[in-house]
Amino acid sequence: MGKSQKKRSMRRHNPMRVPDSHLPKGLQSASQTSSKNEAILPILQKMESADAGERKWACVAVSNLIQNDPSTRRLLQGKNVVGALITRLTDSEEEVIVEAVGSLRNLCIDGGYDICAEMYNKNILTPLKTFVPKISNTLSQYLAASASTPDNAQKIVYEFADNVITTLWCLSETSNKALNAINEIRLIPFLMSFLAAKDKLPLAPVTAAAQCLYVLTDDNYPAIADIRADGGYLSCLLSIAKAEPLSNEKAKESDPRTIALSVLTAGILRNVSPLPPPSAASFVDIDRDIVLPLLQPIISSVSLSDISNTVLQLVSRQANEPQAEKLSLKNAPKSDHKSTTEIELEVLETKLRTVQLALEILTGACATLPDPDLTVDQTDEDEEIDENAAVDDAASDAEMETDDVVSSPSPSSSAFLPSLVPPLLALIHPTTLSFPPLASPSIHPPTTSALSAIHISALECMNNIFLSVATSPNPSAAADKESGHKVWNEVWTSLTAVGTQSGLGQERRREMWEVAVGVLWGIGNVWKGSLEPNDQHVAVLIQFCDSASDPIIRVKCIGTLETLAQFPNSIEGNKVIxxxxxxxxxxxxxxxxxxxxxxxxAVSALIDIYSDETMPYDVNFREGNFLDRLVASVEGVKKAVRSIDWRKEGGKDLRRRGDDIWENLVAFIEYRKDLGL
Structure with missing residues (x-):
């Protein structure tokens, strides 16, 4: 049963804001599905105009066209809008540059990895990194003599800084290659300067800087080392994260952007911990003293159904509002021009994304893993593998995926785990807007994207909680069978509401099931023998196992079925499993x-299920001639284990575990033969 960990191959903290997987691939299909096809060519032509006003207008128009419109975004991408906008970053007119950066930022946020990768490949970092010292110098002048600088000039620079930083943040999540290139820019002093001056700056660029820092310090040693090396940075982060603790009521009423900043700083501190002595910060227990007091009220304060209903009302109101002609050269709209309804929708989205971020950080805290040694040598790694193998042998019902690390919860963290479960359960139930309807997009894609991400993140957090409880057995938890039944039933209620629809645009439904089955395995392990197998649940788990292409998902399904098979008095359920x-x-x-x-x-499960011949369901083993079927499998299991390539990633652990299971199978067969039953 693997803990949910952030993987380098799946780094994106802000998933695609306006998903487009429901759309067929190809430029022709984008042309057919976009309602703004005729507007594309004039925009691209004006992007190259000799008139700076037309170039600026074209950059603004891109932002307006792509808003919640993945078809048009794809169409523009197919027409090389990314390359055209990057060219405008070296324009002779500053206003054109400002609007080009704004459009590129919006493309990054809305479009995700593919567009970010295209930007990196088209060398966006070369002009972007020239902006960093210019922004830094200008901000220094503003902070030194803000009264003498016109408000409008300051506003433009702050927005420009926000857009540049956000673009760098998105690019850093694109690939290791992009991350390494951004590391070379040495952004930490630049980003920390925004947090240090947060009381004198607008919240948006400060929060963007914190978001970029959070991503850069995620398992990225150069950035971690830069922050650890400066006590002033650590003190600044601690002061923001340890601001007045939030009650549930305060969390509801506070500006979601202010809360987001606190959450991000808590995440940054967690990323860079352990904090180095001799600073006072080194004595702070980040999880116990900062992460939990701050984040638990945040995840407890939100009602997803209320937000979903409010968004539905706002979208309905928006549909009835008169639409300004956003593409008129005469009106020359600004890229930040938003209606009241759009601003209200963005506030709600910020609240949802903050909850998602809080869940992501809590997932790491609930993994209760030791802090990684970033300079570990091969000997240490080998010792860690041996230790993991020992844990696997001792607790075969709590196996880890081959790329995870096993550890027991720390004393400071184990006590809080059960208290997090109720608010997490409230966040796994889908709302009207959580998943798009079949064969059509959501009526408000950003909300749908955020809601589905919250459901999945809450399940990932629960996965780690129940793994932690299962690997450190707590008799009082196991004895509370009523809680076990409640959690088990709530997860199934959520999954029933999600449904099993598949197809283009429904990938998040599938992902919900994939994470949830790990949660079910964890619950089953904590309350093994207490959960009676439901015929429908068993059938769904078997069907899901058979349809899964990922072997780890199949392992989780089998592990869950194993726990259900050990309900003493369910003879028929045991036989089916x-x-x-x-x-x-x-x-x-x-x-x-x-x-x-x-x-x-499966071999491990069968050994566990029938290791006690006194159980009522053992009649199935005897009457079904299971011993003969196990004997017939011995050579096939041995061949499978011997075929494992130990040179591949995770192969050494898997081979070791396979050898152990095969030896256990042979010993188990002899044990059952000796019983003579």
């Missing part, structure tokens, strides 16, 4: 079509 597990085993020396990892888990 056992026969399914036996179907995964090879009947000769051929490999199991289910895959090696699911096969190993």
């Amino acid at each position: 056992a026969n399914y597990l036996l179907s995964i085993l090879p009947t000769d020396a051929s490999l199991s079509p289910a895959g090696i990892e699911p096969l190993i888990q």
